Amino acid sequence: MLINNRNLLRTKNRLLLEQLNQPSTIADEKIVIEPSKVGIPTLKLNVEGKWKYIHSKYDPNKEARRTFEQFELSNDTEHVIIFGVGLGYHIQLFIEAFPSITFTLYEPDLDILAYCLNNYSFEKNNRINTIVHDKTELYNELAKLTDLHGNSIKVLALPSYMQVFKAELDDLYEKMIDILKNKKNHLITNVSFQKQWTINAIKNFSKVLKTPNIFKDVNNLLFAGKPAIIVAAGPSLNEEFDNLRYIKENGLAYIFSVGSSINSLIDEGIYPDAACTYDPKEQNQIVFKKLKDKEIDNIPLIFGSTVGHETIEDYPGQLLHMITSQDTVATELLSGLKNHKIVLDAASIAVVTFQLLVTLGFGKIILVGQNLAFQNKSMYATGIDYHSNFNIDNEELIKVEDVEGNQIFTNQTFNYMRKQLERYTTKVTDQIVYNTTVGGANIKGTTYRRLIDIISADLTKSEVEPNWFRYNSNYDLDYSITKIQALKKKKKDLIKLLNDAKNKINQIESTLIVNADQIEARFQKFDKVFGKIKKNKFYLTFISPMIRVQLEKLAEISRQIKLAKDYQVKTNLVSEHFGNIIVEIESALTFISEELEKLEISIKEVIRTKNDD
Incomplete structure (x- = not known):
C-alpha cells in the first residue's frame, strides 16, 4: 500500500488498515487490470460469469471528466459520499474541483479497494473524511455525517457502480433516508416536548421522592426468569381477552398494560399487574380517565419521571416510577442513581416497557395486541373511544410483512415504532421474546406463536407475587435540598x-477597531463567557434541555460563523443568533425560577410528612 494511503487509514480507519494488511490473493477470475485504448490502466470485474468494466476500456480519464460534468452539486452541499473508488480517476478530479467540500469514500468490494490503495495516492487526504468498506462502518459514518451536515450531503456513484453494485447503492440511499427520517422525528419530538420534559420532571419530582423506584427499591429477584406480558391496544387484542383472563386468574405471568389497552382490559374485568405510562403530553391523562372515574385503586402504575404531570396527580392506586433519559432534574437532585438504571426515551410506551422488563430480568417477554399495523381498517381494540376521529382513508399507507408473511398496511408512525422496538428485540440475549399478535406486523427478534399455545406449553404454574409492588421510596431527602x-x-x-455575554456582544457591535487581531480578541472573549454559560450547572440541569432545538440550530450557525472571513458578517451573525439564544435562556430562567421555589417547598413538605410518620 502506498505510504500516503497508509497514513490516511492510520488516522481515519485503523480497522480497515489492519484488514487490508492481512494476506490476500485476488483471483484472476475476479479482477483484471488491463491497458485501456489510450494506454492507462482500466479495471474489469467478473460479475456472475460476465466481465463488467468499472472504468472505460477506451479512456478512463475522459469518462471521469464526463461523470464530473454531469454531476450536479447544489450550493448548500457540504459533504459528498463517493460510492466506489475504482482506480481513483474521478476522485482527485472532484477533490480539486470543490475545495470547500469534504468527502467520504465507500468501496463495496475489498479487492478493488486494496488494488486502488496500492496504486493510487490520495495526496489531498486532508479533505477525505474517511474511507470505509464495511456496511456497519458506513452506517455509523452516515449517522455522524447527518448530525454534522443534515441534508447537505450528496452521493456520487460511477455509472458502472450503479449497475454492478445496485443493491449496495440502494441500501446506502435507503439508510440515508432512514437516518434523515429519524433525525426529522427526533427534531419533531424535541420541538414538541423539550419544555414539557423539564416542566414535568420538576412537577413530578415530589411524587418521585415519595414513590419506590422500580429498579432501586423493588426486589428485582421477584421477576428473575419469570414470564411477562406486554399488552398493547392493537385490534388483535380483541381475540385474546379470554386467554389473558385465564392467565390473570391463575397468576401464570405478570401482565403489564401499555397505553390505551388499560381501558380495554378494564372493560373486560381484567386488571393487569401494572399499567405503564410515560407520555409527556397533557392529553395523556385521558388514557386513565376511566380508571380514575371508577376509582380503581388496585392497579399499580409505573410512570416515567417525565410523564405528563396531570396523569399521576390524582391516580387512585399505588405509584412506582422509572427515571427516563429525558429527565435532567432527577439525575441531578436524587442520591444514589449512578449505579441504577434509567429507561431511554422512545417513540412508544411499549418500547419503554420492553426496556423495563429486560432490565428487571424477566425470562420470557410476550407481546399481545402489538399490531403496529391496521386490521380491517381498525387501529385500536374495543373499549377505546377517545380515538373515534381516526379515519384510515386519511393515512399515508405503506405495506409491511405480517407475522405469517402476508402483506399488510401500516403507516409511518407505526413503522417507526416497530423499527425502534426491533433495536431492542434483536439485541436481547437473556430473554425469549414471543409475538402473539394475530395479523400484526412482523417484529424482528421475536418468534410468532399463538398465545393459547404458549399457555399450554410454557405457562403452566403460578408465577406472580401478589404484593410485588409494596415497597417504600429510599431517597436521601436532605441530599435533594442541599442540591437545590x-x-x-x-x-x-x-x-x-x-x-457579561450581552455586554460582550454590545462591545463587538459597537467596535470601531480596524485591527483584525483586536476584533478577533473580542470574539474570543465572548466565546470564553459563552463557554462558561454552557458549563453552568443550573443551565445544564434546567435551561439547555428546554431549548435543545434552538441550541442545535445555533451549533449549525456556529460553523458558518467560524468560516466567515468578513468581520462585519461575523458580527451580524453573532449578534443575531447568540443574541436570540440569550433571550431564550433568560425567558426559560424566569419560568424555571418560579418552579424551583415551588419544588423546594414540595420537597420540604415531603420531609415533614416523612418525619411525622
Whole structure:
C-alpha cells in the first residue's frame, strides 16, 4: 500500500488498515487490470460469469471528466459520499474541483479497494473524511455525517457502480433516508416536548421522592426468569381477552398494560399487574380517565419521571416510577442513581416497557395486541373511544410483512415504532421474546406463536407475587435540598454570565477597531463567557434541555460563523443568533425560577410528612 494511503487509514480507519494488511490473493477470475485504448490502466470485474468494466476500456480519464460534468452539486452541499473508488480517476478530479467540500469514500468490494490503495495516492487526504468498506462502518459514518451536515450531503456513484453494485447503492440511499427520517422525528419530538420534559420532571419530582423506584427499591429477584406480558391496544387484542383472563386468574405471568389497552382490559374485568405510562403530553391523562372515574385503586402504575404531570396527580392506586433519559432534574437532585438504571426515551410506551422488563430480568417477554399495523381498517381494540376521529382513508399507507408473511398496511408512525422496538428485540440475549399478535406486523427478534399455545406449553404454574409492588421510596431527602441550594447559587452565577455575554456582544457591535487581531480578541472573549454559560450547572440541569432545538440550530450557525472571513458578517451573525439564544435562556430562567421555589417547598413538605410518620 502506498505510504500516503497508509497514513490516511492510520488516522481515519485503523480497522480497515489492519484488514487490508492481512494476506490476500485476488483471483484472476475476479479482477483484471488491463491497458485501456489510450494506454492507462482500466479495471474489469467478473460479475456472475460476465466481465463488467468499472472504468472505460477506451479512456478512463475522459469518462471521469464526463461523470464530473454531469454531476450536479447544489450550493448548500457540504459533504459528498463517493460510492466506489475504482482506480481513483474521478476522485482527485472532484477533490480539486470543490475545495470547500469534504468527502467520504465507500468501496463495496475489498479487492478493488486494496488494488486502488496500492496504486493510487490520495495526496489531498486532508479533505477525505474517511474511507470505509464495511456496511456497519458506513452506517455509523452516515449517522455522524447527518448530525454534522443534515441534508447537505450528496452521493456520487460511477455509472458502472450503479449497475454492478445496485443493491449496495440502494441500501446506502435507503439508510440515508432512514437516518434523515429519524433525525426529522427526533427534531419533531424535541420541538414538541423539550419544555414539557423539564416542566414535568420538576412537577413530578415530589411524587418521585415519595414513590419506590422500580429498579432501586423493588426486589428485582421477584421477576428473575419469570414470564411477562406486554399488552398493547392493537385490534388483535380483541381475540385474546379470554386467554389473558385465564392467565390473570391463575397468576401464570405478570401482565403489564401499555397505553390505551388499560381501558380495554378494564372493560373486560381484567386488571393487569401494572399499567405503564410515560407520555409527556397533557392529553395523556385521558388514557386513565376511566380508571380514575371508577376509582380503581388496585392497579399499580409505573410512570416515567417525565410523564405528563396531570396523569399521576390524582391516580387512585399505588405509584412506582422509572427515571427516563429525558429527565435532567432527577439525575441531578436524587442520591444514589449512578449505579441504577434509567429507561431511554422512545417513540412508544411499549418500547419503554420492553426496556423495563429486560432490565428487571424477566425470562420470557410476550407481546399481545402489538399490531403496529391496521386490521380491517381498525387501529385500536374495543373499549377505546377517545380515538373515534381516526379515519384510515386519511393515512399515508405503506405495506409491511405480517407475522405469517402476508402483506399488510401500516403507516409511518407505526413503522417507526416497530423499527425502534426491533433495536431492542434483536439485541436481547437473556430473554425469549414471543409475538402473539394475530395479523400484526412482523417484529424482528421475536418468534410468532399463538398465545393459547404458549399457555399450554410454557405457562403452566403460578408465577406472580401478589404484593410485588409494596415497597417504600429510599431517597436521601436532605441530599435533594442541599442540591437545590447549590443550584440556586449557580443560578446567580448564570445571571451574571448572561449580563457579561450581552455586554460582550454590545462591545463587538459597537467596535470601531480596524485591527483584525483586536476584533478577533473580542470574539474570543465572548466565546470564553459563552463557554462558561454552557458549563453552568443550573443551565445544564434546567435551561439547555428546554431549548435543545434552538441550541442545535445555533451549533449549525456556529460553523458558518467560524468560516466567515468578513468581520462585519461575523458580527451580524453573532449578534443575531447568540443574541436570540440569550433571550431564550433568560425567558426559560424566569419560568424555571418560579418552579424551583415551588419544588423546594414540595420537597420540604415531603420531609415533614416523612418525619411525622
